[in-house]
Amino acid sequence: MSEGTVGKAMSVLDLVASKGRPVRLVEVQDEAGYPKATLYRLLQSLVKEGLLTFSPERQTYALGLRLVRLAHSAWSQSSLGPVARPVIEALAAKVGETVHLAQLDQGQVLYVDKRNALRPIEMFSQAGKVGPAYCTGVGKAMLAFLGEAELEAALKRQAFYQHTRSTLMGTEALRAELAAIRAAGVAYDREEHEAGIICIAVPILTGSGRVIGGLSVTSSVQRHSLEALEVFREPLIEAAALIARDAEAWLFPA
Amino acid sequence: MSEGTVGKAMSVLDLVASKGRPVRLVEVQDEAGYPKATLYRLLQSLVKEGLLTFSPERQTYALGLRLVRLAHSAWSQSSLGPVARPVIEALAAKVGETVHLAQLDQGQVLYVDKRNALRPIEMFSQAGKVGPAYCTGVGKAMLAFLGEAELEAALKRQAFYQHTRSTLMGTEALRAELAAIRAAGVAYDREEHEAGIICIAVPILTGSGRVIGGLSVTSSVQRHSLEALEVFREPLIEAAALIARDAEAWLFPA
DNA sequence: ATAACGCGTTTCACTATGTGAGACAAGGGA
DNA sequence: TCCCTTGTCTCACATAGTGAAACGCGTTAT
Numbered sequence: 001m002s003e004g005t006v007g008k009a010m011s012v013l014d015l016v017a018s019k020g021r022p023v024r025l026v027e028v029q030d031e032a033g034y035p036k037a038t039l040y041r042l043l044q045s046l047v048k049e050g051l052l053t054f055s056p057e058r059q060t061y062a063l064g065l066r067l068v069r070l071a072h073s074a075w076s077q078s079s080l081g082p083v084a085r086p087v088i089e090a091l092a093a094k095v096g097e098t099v100h101l102a103q104l105d106q107g108q109v110l111y112v113d114k115r116n117a118l119r120p121i122e123m124f125s126q127a128g129k130v131g132p133a134y135c136t137g138v139g140k141a142m143l144a145f146l147g148e149a150e151l152e153a154a155l156k157r158q159a160f161y162q163h164t165r166s167t168l169m170g171t172e173a174l175r176a177e178l179a180a181i182r183a184a185g186v187a188y189d190r191e192e193h194e195a196g197i198i199c200i201a202v203p204i205l206t207g208s209g210r211v212i213g214g215l216s217v218t219s220s221v222q223r224h225s226l227e228a229l230e231v232f233r234e235p236l237i238e239a240a241a242l243i244a245r246d247a248e249a250w251l252f253p254a
Numbered sequence: 255m256s257e258g259t260v261g262k263a264m265s266v267l268d269l270v271a272s273k274g275r276p277v278r279l280v281e282v283q284d285e286a287g288y289p290k291a292t293l294y295r296l297l298q299s300l301v302k303e304g305l306l307t308f309s310p311e312r313q314t315y316a317l318g319l320r321l322v323r324l325a326h327s328a329w330s331q332s333s334l335g336p337v338a339r340p341v342i343e344a345l346a347a348k349v350g351e352t353v354h355l356a357q358l359d360q361g362q363v364l365y366v367d368k369r370n371a372l373r374p375i376e377m378f379s380q381a382g383k384v385g386p387a388y389c390t391g392v393g394k395a396m397l398a399f400l401g402e403a404e405l406e407a408a409l410k411r412q413a414f415y416q417h418t419r420s421t422l423m424g425t426e427a428l429r430a431e432l433a434a435i436r437a438a439g440v441a442y443d444r445e446e447h448e449a450g451i452i453c454i455a456v457p458i459l460t461g462s463g464r465v466i467g468g469l470s471v472t473s474s475v476q477r478h479s480l481e482a483l484e485v486f487r488e489p490l491i492e493a494a495a496l497i498a499r500d501a502e503a504w505l506f507p508a
Numbered sequence: 509a510t511a512a513c514g515c516g517t518t519t520c521a522c523t524a525t526g527t528g529a530g531a532c533a534a535g536g537g538a
Numbered sequence: 539t540c541c542c543t544t545g546t547c548t549c550a551c552a553t554a555g556t557g558a559a560a561c562g563c564g565t566t567a568t
Contacts, residue, residue, distance in 0.1 A: 004302070004525075004526090005259040005260060005524095005526080005554080005555070006259060006260060006263045006299045006300070006302075006303055007299070007303060009260045014324075017324055017328075017331075020327070020330070020331060021331065022332075024516090025516065026515060026516085034556095034557090035557045035558075036515090036516085036517095036557085037517085037518080037556075037558080037559090038555080038556060038557060040516075040517070040518095042555095046260065048261065049264045050360075053332060059515080059516075062331050062332045063324065063331050063332050064328065064332065065328060065332060065333060065357065065359045065364055067321065067324050067325045067327075067328040068325045068328050068333065068382045069359070069384055070267065070271055070317070070321050070382075071321045071322045071324065071325025071326075071328075071382050072325075072382025072383055073274070073321075074271075074318065074321035074325075075322050075382070076274070077271075077275060077276070077316050078316045078317050078319060103319065105319045105320075106304075110319055110322060110323060112322075127326075128326030128329065129326055130323050130326075258554075259525080259554070259555080262526095278544080278545090279544075279545065280543080280544060280545085288527095288528090289528045289529075290529095290544090290545085290546095291527075291528055291529080291530090291546085291547080292526080292527060292528060294546070294547090295526075295527085313544080313545075509568100510567100511566100511567085511568080512565100512567075513565080513567090514563105514565080514566095515562105515564090515565105516561105516562085516563085517561080517563100518560080518562095519558100519559085519560075519561090520556105520557105520558100520559100521557105521558105522557095523555085524553105524554090524556080525552105526551105526554075526555100527549105527550100527551080528549105528550105528551095528552105529549100529550105530547105531546100531547080532545105532546080532547070532548090533544100533545085533546075534543100534544090534545085535544090535545105536541100536542085536543085537541085537542080537543100538540085538541080538542095
């Protein structure tokens with residue numbers, strides 16, 4: 001089945017996004033997989049729509065700010081961000097450490113919102129960024145409560161790149177970990193994604209048990225032992241329940 | 255000249271975005287201006303690409319989280335946000351008030367970052383908000399230093415909706431104000447956009463005088479008189495110069 | 509000074525993708 | 539039970555897109 005014109009344009013957009021810097025046509029030509037004239041026209045249509053910008057001086061294409069505008073609407077309309085905001089702020093004030101709100105998107109963790117600690121810790125996550133599910137607290141918390149079909153699909157998308165010495169490698173190890181998380185009701189990041197970074201996380205579930213997000217409190221091994229994170233368990237569970245309740249009211253008003 | 259398939263799809267996406275809530279096909283059909291089957295297929299292709307999501311229970315379409323993922327890349331790659339962040343954090347800590355970083359996009363103010371030293375929050379989720387240029391400090395600061403052709407184009411896009419009793423109405427009044435801003439080097443929001451909200455703003459200019467952004471310190475009439483904002487002028491100018499320097503190094507590495 | 513090369517842009521015969529009227533399906537209301 | 543609304547599908551037709559090749563421009567090599 002053909003990919004369609006919109007699909008082709010989006011694959012070119014993704015390619016430019018993946019470069020992380022402005023690119024010239026010739027720099028994406030091989031990877032794009034289209035003849036030069038076709039690629040040229042796809043780039044032109046993306047520029048025309050504001051999804052890419054073109055620098056005549058440098059002959060480069062970069063992602064356009066229209067994406068930022070649209071994303072704000074998407075964040076507002078389609079993420080837990082707006083409805084969770086007050087709960088996260090209260091949680092961050094209460095626990096004094098970094099709080100993350102995430103959703104699972106194509107088997108990966110999309111950081112939807114984040115509150116920094118009173119003493120900020122340098123770490124990978126930023127709101128809007130995407131991270132791995134298999135080696136993050138929020139990722140594992142969400143994976144653990146997926147239905148089997150969704151889980152199978154999500155597991156296929158895990159790269160199992162070894163980020164640290166603690167990273168879980170492979171589906172079997174991960175499945176065992178997810179079973180333990182289901183039993184305990186909480187997940188931990190034991191420096192699996194970034195050395196020195198630990199967290200405790202819970203899923204955000206609807207009344208019928210469907211995963212709609214994940215919430216975590218993150219710290220560093222300098223500040224807390226893993227055991228010490230237990231004090232955050234109850235506040236996290238309460239906050240997740242509040243978000244789930246508010247989300248349900250918001251998604252399905254009476 | 256036809257709008258192209260990508261253009262049609264984007265106009266449907268914009269329409270869904272403009273509703274601010276999930277919508278059914280029938281709710282956008284009249285405004286979309288396409289026959290039902292055509293609209294249906296455009297919606298399907300947007301869903302397929304993750305730009306929209308579809309809720310089978312409610313038969314509604316909403317913006318997809320793929321936009322949030324792409325937008326973070328766009329923010330990182332194509333806005334001043336990343337390069338300006340340390341400067342804005344330092345400025346916010348120094349002045350103790352809210353700092354906004356903005357860029358002009360299609361004649362409107364696109365808020366790229368926002369800092370408040372007293373409430374350390376991750377602002378990407380607020381990035382992407384769009385505001386009017388004619389009645390905001392950062393908007394007027396940027397408009398004032400545009401070349402004439404760009405200014406003319408931008409002025410055509412101003413709605414001149416009267417937000418408050420102080421809002422400037424009309425091109426002539428605005429041009430006079432912009433001339434005063436060029437002379438003074440700073441712009442003010444004198445409760446023109448929101449009652450009670452005031453700010454002092456400066457443009458961010460390249461070495462050759464091209465506008466690449468705007469920076470402001472915002473307060474309220476309860477906290478400061480307009481005159482009292484003068485203490486922020488020098489820090490703002492210094493911060494804008496730092497951002498311009500760092501942006502130039504980043505956009506045009508030696 | 510001239511030729512060759514690299515990269516971006518344009519052309520045009522051809523075709524793949526998209527169009528849209530109308531039919532069909534399903535659910536709800538009268 | 540019938541009618542209406544909304545969403546989905548079909549298919550003859552049309553348009554927008556395709557891609558090889560040529561063109562244009564600037565740079566580099568001879």
